[in-house]
């Protein structure tokens with residue numbers, strides 16, 4: 425599975441979106457799609473477990489979780505190290 | 506700056522002693538809006554202190570407003586709460602509406618007339634969850650909107666000029682995609698859905714339900730995303746102004762206890778009354794509450810200009826933790842004072858009565874329920890890498 429698809433399925437499971445994740449484009453705002461900041465923390469925890477990475481403090485802000493694209497970029501950086 | 510603030514605090518003390526304190530017992534007993542207090546605060550220019558000086562106000566910082574809330578809390582908890590809730594709304598408008606003609610004009614009006622602002626976040630369908638709305642801003646297609654909200658609590662709604670309302674951004678938005686809308690008379694209608702407010706404490710706040718209906722121009726919607734306004738202004742201002750007025754209530758309880766203990770000590774010099782030992786313990790708790798409020802105010806003032814650190818986990822966790830801590834500790838302090846003063850404090854009609862203090866402070870843990878904040882803090886702590 426491509427990384428964005430793995431991210432998508434985690435967002436679907438923990439993001440508590442108000443809409444189906446299939447309706448959300450990679451660059452769309454997950455917050456506008458209904459994700460709360462509380463849910464974004466759970467998405468992060470699930471991503472950490474799935475990809476075996478740690479989101480450092482400097483990435484723990486709203487824009488990291490804004491879209492699937494941003495999450496993918498953050499993970500690309502973390503997995504690169 | 507320092508002189509201006511010292512003068513503001515002196516005014517607050519004068520109005521507090523002369524007006525708030527004089528009517529506090531009656532406001533509580535009759536469960537009525539503290540009209541004299543709010544009129545006096547308006548007449549003294551205190552309702553407009555948060556508006557920037559170049560728009561006619563006093564450019565008061567959160568630290569300064571918190572100090573005023575603490576002073577007012579010593580004299581009448583309900584009046585102090587009305588004052589705090591008003592200033593939280595004004596701060597949101599000033600910090601996130603500046604530059605927009607509608608909000609610029611509104612700021613000048615607040616400074617000039619002391620218009621009173623209330624808040625409508627709580628909704629019948631979502632309860633105390635301020636992160637979700639059911640009602641929505643409905644655009645009319647010509648630059649205007651209409652909005653109807655079943656607002657289950659709007660404190661002093663019957664006596665306000667303006668209300669900031671949370672709502673979904675548009676009729677198709679999910680419950681979490683929210684905005685803040687400024688609604689104002691005469692295109693704001695508030696129909697009470699309950700006729701009386703007969704509560705345990707904070708009886709002067711008149712926190713009843715209303716069916717809110719408003720129309721206006723889309724320029725009345727605060728342009729920044731709600732989540733930003735919430736994290737950067739609404740939460741820190743709410744938690745620290747409330748916390749400070751709760752501290753003021755607790756301080757007055759400790760002060761009444763000190764008077765009681767001193768009377769006992771004067772009757773038997775050389776023998777320290779047992780209740781004086783309890784007072785010493787309570788005093789240490791009071792110092793702890795003061796310290797956490799001061800520290801968190803410093804954190805706010807040092808991070809407020811930077812959106813990233815103002816929204817970091819560490820800052821958000823501090824803003825929520827201070828509310829949970831202060832709301833529970835001030836209540837405990839007032840209860841300890843009640844016990845140490847005994848029957849005199851237990852009576853409603855004595856000089857050292859503490860019943861109002863204790864009852865008012867029981868509302869603190871449930872104004873934005875502590876359980877919700879602790880739940881959020883618990884998840885956040887699991888995500889943090891470093892304290």
Ligand SMILES: Cc1cc2nc3c(=O)[nH]c(=O)nc-3n(C[C@H](O)[C@H](O)[C@H](O)COP(=O)(O)OP(=O)(O)OC[C@H]3O[C@@H](n4cnc5c(N)ncnc54)[C@H](O)[C@@H]3O)c2cc1C
Nearest residue numbers: 624625626627632633658659660707871873874876877880
């Ligand atoms: C004096 C006063 C004045 C107020 N003025 C206003 C006002 O002007 N405008 C306004 O909009 N609102 C106002 N409110 C409402 C206030 O902001 C809260 O919304 C309200 O007090 C919450 O009430 P609640 O406990 O019934 O609701 P909820 O917060 O919905 O909680 C209900 C119950 O669920 C439990 N609970 C909820 N979430 C969780 C969780 N995550 N984990 C565990 N338990 C949970 C709580 O323990 C609680 O017992 C006022 C409240 C008071 C007391």
